[in-house]
Amino acid sequence: MALFNFRKRREADTPAHGDIERVLRGYSIEVMPRTAEKVEDFRALLAPGTRVYIAHIDGTPIEDMVACARRIAGEGFDVMPHFPARIIDDKAMLENWIAMYQGEAGVKQGLILAGGVTEPRGAFDSSIALLETGLFDKAGFTRLHVAGHPEGNKDIDPDGGEANVMEALRWKQAFSERTDAKMALATQFAFDAQPIIAWAEALQSAGFTLPIHLGIAGPAKLQTLIKFAVACGVGPSLKVLQKRAMDVTKLVLPYEPTDLVRDLAAYTEARPDSLLQQLHIFPLGGIKTAAQWAMENGGASAQPAAAQA
Numbered sequence: 001m002a003l004f005n006f007r008k009r010r011e012a013d014t015p016a017h018g019d020i021e022r023v024l025r026g027y028s029i030e031v032m033p034r035t036a037e038k039v040e041d042f043r044a045l046l047a048p049g050t051r052v053y054i055a056h057i058d059g060t061p062i063e064d065m066v067a068c069a070r071r072i073a074g075e076g077f078d079v080m081p082h083f084p085a086r087i088i089d090d091k092a093m094l095e096n097w098i099a100m101y102q103g104e105a106g107v108k109q110g111l112i113l114a115g116g117v118t119e120p121r122g123a124f125d126s127s128i129a130l131l132e133t134g135l136f137d138k139a140g141f142t143r144l145h146v147a148g149h150p151e152g153n154k155d156i157d158p159d160g161g162e163a164n165v166m167e168a169l170r171w172k173q174a175f176s177e178r179t180d181a182k183m184a185l186a187t188q189f190a191f192d193a194q195p196i197i198a199w200a201e202a203l204q205s206a207g208f209t210l211p212i213h214l215g216i217a218g219p220a221k222l223q224t225l226i227k228f229a230v231a232c233g234v235g236p237s238l239k240v241l242q243k244r245a246m247d248v249t250k251l252v253l254p255y256e257p258t259d260l261v262r263d264l265a266a267y268t269e270a271r272p273d274s275l276l277q278q279l280h281i282f283p284l285g286g287i288k289t290a291a292q293w294a295m296e297n298g299g300a301s302a303q304p305a306a307a308q309a
Contacts, residue, residue, distance in 0.1 A: 019265030020258065021299035027279045028080070028213065029294075030055055033068040035287055042075045043305040045291035049078060051109070053186075053280070056082040058117050062097055069105035076305060079107055080145065084115025085130045089122035094130065098139045109143040110136060111186055128171055131179075141181050146172050148185030148212060150199040166206075173208050185275075189215040189282045191225075193263035200275045211277040214264070216257045219293050220285025225255055254285065256293060 028051035031039075039045065042052070052072050056065055069079045081101060088094050101107035112127040124130055127146050136144055149165055169185075176183040190196055200212055217225055261279065268274050283290035294302045 019269060020261050020297045021301070023261055023265040023268060023279060024294055024298035025301045027281055027294060027298070027302070028053060029281045029283060029287070029290060031068070031072070031283070031287060032057060033060060033064045035283075036068050036072065039287055041306075042072060042077060045288060045295075045304050046077060047302055048076055048305045051078040051080055053111055054079060054081040056084050056087070056115075058084070058087050058115070062100065066100045066104050069101055069107055073105045073107070078109060079105060080109040080111055080143070081107060082111045082113060082115075083130055084113055084117075085124035085126055086115040086117045086120040088124050088130070091123065091133055091135070093122070094124075094133060095135055098135055102139060108141055109145075110141060111145045111147075112136070113147045126168070128168065128175075131172075131175055136181065137179055143183070144179065144181040145184050145186040145213065148187040148210075150187055150190055150196045150214075169203070169208065169210075173210055176210055184211045184213050184277075186213045186280055187215045189217040189284075191217070191257075191260060193260055193267065196264070196276070197267055204275050208275065210275070212275045213278045213280045214276055215280045215282055216260060217255070218281045218283040218285055218290030219254050219256045220289070222255055224284055258297065261297070 029046065030053040032055045036042075036054075046052070054065060054068055054072070065081055069081055073079045083094070083097070088097070098107075112130050114126050130136075131144070131146075148169070172183070172185075187196075196214060203210075203212075264276060264279075268276055281290050281294065291304070295304070
């Protein structure tokens with residue numbers, strides 16, 4: 001299937017922000033307990049009901065995670081904490097985490113993933129292993145997101161192949177058909193629309209129906225983005241940043257995802273049945289900076305609760 005000529009699309013006589021507003025509607029954003037502490041009130045930054053992922057970095061006490069979830073839920077947002085399989089000792093620990101999140105923060109959503117550590121600490125080595133416990137369904141979770149990898153995943157396929165990645169995706173697709181929870185693929189951030197679209201179309205052609213919540217990097221210094229991209233294993237789209245780094249006129253300017261989002265908007269406008277359904281912002285340059293960009297480009301639906309009061 002032929003892809004769009006994005007450059008021609010950008011130069012067309014269309015409103016500057018209309019497409020971006022549509023694609024940003026209902027976006028989600030990610031925080032950590034230590035970054036959330038720097039935000040006085042999320043209601044001054046985010047639209048009511050915004051889904052806020054809480055990243056669980058190895059070494060963060062579960063008590064800090066739950067306190068962060070309680071605080072953000074109390075300010076009126078849908079909280080989705082990470083459940084990283086490789087740092088969870090056993091089924092009893094997972095059950096305790098779920099009980100703490102639900103008892104103190106009313107959590108009904110979770111991002112289920114393997115986690116960033118190389119070797120499992122206990123019984124679980126993958127998101128599949130966590131889902132197979134049945135504990136999320138037992139606790140009545142209404143939404144479960146799992147990881148998608150538009151540019152591959154060396155943890156699953158260290159040799160760069162796709163067989164194991166596709167096998168894991170097929171399992172997740174099948175699980176979505178037997179759980180009561182709504183499911184979606186939440187992806188790592190990328191910088192180029194072409195490989196993202198090619199991946200989404202390949203999945204759709206193979207019969208997958210899980211919606212994709214695509215990760216994008218919020219505004220940040222170029223050096224910061226390159227550091228995170230290399231650390232997180234971003235693939236071919238890293239070339240977009242490398243090319244930008246070679247342009248002296250752009251080297252000192254902060255990166256913004258506007259062109260990427262406009263490209264995705266052009267694609268999804270023409271193909272509304274695409275699996276690409278929502279955006280998830282990684283605020284690598286800071287939560288306030290990312291939220292401000294979303295406010296400036298997302299129209300009325302992206303305005304914070306304080307502005308809508």
